[in-house]
Amino acid sequence: MEDKDIRTRAVHVVNRPLPNGSWPLSVPLVQSSAFAFDSASELAEAMASPDGQYVYSRRGNPTVRALEHTLADLEGGASAIAFASGMGAISGVLLALLRPGDHVIALRCLYGGTCAALTDLADRYGVDVTYISGDEVAEFEAAAGPRTRLLLLETIANPTGQVPDLPGLLAAARRRGVVSAVDNSLASPVLCRPIELGADIVLHSTTKYLAGHSDVLGGAAIFADDGLRQEIWPRTVELGASADPFAAWLTLRGIPTLPLRMRAHCANAEVLSVRLAAHPAVTAVHWPWLPAHPSYATARKALSGGGGLLSFELAGGREAGRVFVEGVRVARLALSLGGVETLVTHPASTSHRELGEEALAAAGIGAGLVRMSVGIEDPDDLWGDIEQALSKLVLA
Numbered sequence: 001m002e003d004k005d006i007r008t009r010a011v012h013v014v015n016r017p018l019p020n021g022s023w024p025l026s027v028p029l030v031q032s033s034a035f036a037f038d039s040a041s042e043l044a045e046a047m048a049s050p051d052g053q054y055v056y057s058r059r060g061n062p063t064v065r066a067l068e069h070t071l072a073d074l075e076g077g078a079s080a081i082a083f084a085s086g087m088g089a090i091s092g093v094l095l096a097l098l099r100p101g102d103h104v105i106a107l108r109c110l111y112g113g114t115c116a117a118l119t120d121l122a123d124r125y126g127v128d129v130t131y132i133s134g135d136e137v138a139e140f141e142a143a144a145g146p147r148t149r150l151l152l153l154e155t156i157a158n159p160t161g162q163v164p165d166l167p168g169l170l171a172a173a174r175r176r177g178v179v180s181a182v183d184n185s186l187a188s189p190v191l192c193r194p195i196e197l198g199a200d201i202v203l204h205s206t207t208k209y210l211a212g213h214s215d216v217l218g219g220a221a222i223f224a225d226d227g228l229r230q231e232i233w234p235r236t237v238e239l240g241a242s243a244d245p246f247a248a249w250l251t252l253r254g255i256p257t258l259p260l261r262m263r264a265h266c267a268n269a270e271v272l273s274v275r276l277a278a279h280p281a282v283t284a285v286h287w288p289w290l291p292a293h294p295s296y297a298t299a300r301k302a303l304s305g306g307g308g309l310l311s312f313e314l315a316g317g318r319e320a321g322r323v324f325v326e327g328v329r330v331a332r333l334a335l336s337l338g339g340v341e342t343l344v345t346h347p348a349s350t351s352h353r354e355l356g357e358e359a360l361a362a363a364g365i366g367a368g369l370v371r372m373s374v375g376i377e378d379p380d381d382l383w384g385d386i387e388q389a390l391s392k393l394v395l396a
Contacts, residue, residue: 006074006190007259013252014069016062029249030062050081050233058242067248068220070255071210074189075202077222079229081236082248086185086205087113088241089219093181093201094118094150096235100126102149107134107164109157109364111183112347118152131362134164135298137172144172150179155194156186156303158337159311159347159371160364161286163295166302170198179228181221185209185338190262191305195224208338209308211254212261218247261340264376265308271379272372272386276312281320281390283368284313308375309337311347314368320393321346321368327389330381337373342382344372 004012017023035054037043046053054060068080083089094117098104106118108131121127132139134153151173153164166182173180181201182194188209194202204210206218219241223229236242266289273287285292288299289306299306314320324344325333331342335350347365360366374382 009073010190010258011256013255014066014073016066027063027066027249027252029245031245032061033057050230057245058240059237061243061245061248063245063252064243064248067206067243067252070252071204071206071220072222074193074255075184075222076189076193076195077202077224078226080220080222081229081233082206082243083219083221083236084241084243084247085217086203086207086219087117088239089203089205089221090114090183091117092236092239092241093203093221093232094121095239096232097150097179098125098127099149101128101147103128103130103145103147104150104152105130105132105140105143105148105178106152107154107157107162108132108362109160109162110152110154111158114152114183115359134162134169137165137168140169140172144176144178148176148178150181152181152183154183154186155192156288156299156307156309158186158309159286159369161288161293161295161299161307161309161311162364163288163299163302165298166192166194166197166199170194174198186307186309187303188258188262190259191266191303191307195222197302200224200228205338206251207336209262209265210258210338211251212258212339213250213254214336214339214341216247216250216254218243218251261376262305262308265374266305268376268379268382269306269308269310269374272374272382273306273310275383276310276386279390281315281393282312283315284366286311286313286364309371309373311369311371313366314370314393316368316393318346318348318367321348321370323392324370324389327392328385329388330377330385331372331375337371339373340376342373342375342377344370347371 046055072080118129130143182199183203185205185208202222204220273290277285287310288295334343
């Protein structure tokens with residue numbers, strides 16, 4: 001369905017006919033850990049490829065493979081590997097690609113867990129990491145060298161909303177023969193498809209918008225060239241971070257409504273961003289389609305919507321952030337993002353707690369920053385909840 005709109009492709013997830021020739025409308029859940037063979041030679045042959053007969057669900061499963069084919073179709077990729085979590089996908093790709101002495105160029109304001117994984121690779125295995133702002137291709141060119149193996153970016157940075165110069169950076173990486181990987185979790189393929197912009201690998205926490213209902217833990221890597229998947233797959237199998245069939249089935253159940261949900265997330269985020277920007281208790285709002293955002297011009301070119309994640313800085317600092325996240329009633333204080341319900345958290349003490357004060361400042365995360373994953377509730381109900389929580393800051 002490559003020629004169809006993403007709304008159509010999301011509904012018609014990649015499925016296969018049953019042996020009798022009819023097609024199930026829902027992808028069957030094959031909750032089996034192992035598969036039997038009549039021939040020892042067929043079993044041995046099946047273990048040699050990621051696309052052979054199913055042997056053991058860590059190596060491949062019919063439900064998981066349906067998810068992989070669906071994600072590859074939505075992202076415009078050649079193939080995909082599904083993982084047990086978003087960090088499983090990130091760690092699997094990093095460990096499969098990198099060797100001691102390799103050099104990585106990464107976006108400065110990456111997700112905290114990704115930064116922690118890169119720090120561990122640097123400390124334990126001598127992988128050299130250079131962080132760049134992502135705003136200028138010249139930064140990449142100045143940092144790149146003969147040992148540079150990977151460029152690691154995010155479509156929309158969490159939680160600052162920064163959108164890097166994806167077309168320019170990805171083209172520069174390709175010219176130098178550097179593998180490029182883009183975490184597209186916050187945009188989803190509805191708002192951006194990085195492979196179309198030149199990325200080699202697209203990463204996802206399928207826990208987020210793809211599944212969309214806060215009931216799944218999963219991740220994925222989608223590849224522009226299947227040869228790269230063939231190279232990476234054996235190492236990810238041995239890592240053991242493979243997707244569970246039931247989690248894959250739940251993700252497939254969520255994908256058909258992804259375009260509708262993303263439209264609602266973006267619309268609500270726009271309403272709340274504009275109102276927050278006018279509130280006296282708020283000193284800054286970070287949402288990439290807000291005209292005052294530093295990435296506004298880039299985001300309008302690279303994205304078809306501003307996304308459902310926003311963050312805002314409170315004048316009262318860390319204590320103001322605590323009072324606010326404990327004061328909401330419609331929104332919930334919880335980690336993660338991308339579900340149908342609105343969630344708030346305080347990044348400096350949660351998702352980015354691995355970073356020191358200097359690293360937090362470098363990533364643009366202030367002590368009073370609140371991250372809000374905007375759900376699909378009525379926007380006026382959400383704003384009423386935000387207003388009553390903000391009013392407590394005056395009393396605190």
